[in-house]
Amino acid sequence: xxxxxxxxxxxxxxxxxxxxxxxxxxxxxxxxxxxxxxxxxxxxxxxxxxxxxxxxxxxxxxxxxxxxxxxxxxxxxxxxxxxxxxxxxxxxxxxxxxxxxxxxxxxxxxxxxxxxxxxxxxxxxxxxxxxxxxxxxxxxxxxxxxxxxxxxxxxxxxxxxxxxx
Numbered sequence: 356x357x358x359x360x361x362x363x364x365x366x367x368x369x370x371x372x373x374x375x376x377x378x379x380x381x382x383x384x385x386x387x388x389x390x391x392x393x394x395x396x397x398x399x400x401x402x403x404x405x406x407x408x409x410x411x412x413x414x415x416x417x418x419x420x421x422x423x424x425x426x427x428x429x430x431x432x433x434x435x436x437x438x439x440x441x442x443x444x445x446x447x448x449x450x451x452x453x454x455x456x457x458x459x460x461x462x463x464x465x466x467x468x469x470x471x472x473x474x475x476x477x478x479x480x481x482x483x484x485x486x487x488x489x490x491x492x493x494x495x496x497x498x499x500x501x502x503x504x505x506x507x508x509x510x511x512x513x514x515x516x517x518x519x520x
Contacts, residue, residue, distance in 0.1 A: 356401060356415055356417075356441040357399050357400070357401070358394065358397050358398070358399045358400075358401055359399060360417070361377050361394075361415065361417060362377070362417050363377060363378060363379060364376070364377065364378075365377045365415060365416060365417045366385070366415070366416045367382065367401075367412045367414065367415050367416075368412070368413060368414035368415075368439075369409070369410055369411065369412060369413065370408055370409050370410070370411050370413050371409040371410065373386065373390075374386065375391075375392065377394070380393065380394045380395065381393060381394060382394060396410075397412065401413075401415075401443075411443070412443075413442065413443040414439045414441065414442045414443070415439060415440055415441040415442075416438055416439050416440055417440045417441065418438065418440050445503075446503065446516060447503035447504055447510065447514065447515055447516065448501065448503055448504070448515050448516060448517075449503075452500070452501060453515065453516055453517055456468065456481075456515065456517055457517050457518075457519050459483070459492070460483060460512065460517065460519070461519050463483070463485045463490075464485060464486060465483055465484065465485055465512055466484040466485065466486070466487065467483075467484050467509040467510060467511055468481055468482070468483050468484070468504075468509075468510050468512070468515065469481070469482045469484070469507065469508065469509045469510065470482075470501055470504040470505070470506050470507075470508070471506065471507065472497065472506050472507075473494060476494070477496065477497045478494040478495060478496060478497055479494065479495060479496075479497050479498075479500070479501070479506065480492055480493065480494045480495065481501065484509075
C-alpha cells in the first residue's frame with residue numbers, strides 16, 4: 356500500500372493505535388474530533404517522515420470510497436474496524452537483529468533458528484540449526500533481545516526477513 360493509493364474517506368490506524376480519517380490532504384483523528392495531521396508528514400511507504408515509528412500507518416481501510424465528509428463525521432459510525440484492506444506485515448526482528456543474524460548465518464546453509472530458554476537463570480539464547488546440527492549463540496537476559504520471536508518456535512530465515520542469497 357502506498358500513500359498515493361489512499362482514497363478520500365479511507366481510515367488508517369497508526370502503530371500507536373490512533374485512528375484517522377483521510378479528508379483531502381489531512382488526516383482527522385477519529386477518537387478526539389480535534390486532532391489532525393497533514394498527509395505530507397508521511398512518505399509514500401506510509402512511514403512518518405520524522406522517523407518516529409509509533410506514528411507509522413500500519414492498517415488501512417480503503418473500501419469506504421471517495422466520500423464527502425461533513426463536520427459531524429457520520430462515516431465514523433459506519434466504519435467497522437475489523438475490515439482492514441491492508442495491514443503492515445508483522446516484523447519479527449528489528450533491523451539491527453536482522454543485520455547481526457544475516458552476518459552470522461551468511462557462511463552456513465541454515466535450516467532454522469529457534470529461541471530457547473534457560474529457566475534456571477532466567478535467560479534465553481538462539482540456536483541456529485545448520486545441516487541438522489545446533490550452533491548456539493551467547494545467552495542474554497530473558498525478554499531483552501529478539502522480543503518478536505517466540506520461545507521453542509522454529510523460524511526459517513525467510514520468516515525472519517533475512518535474505519542474503
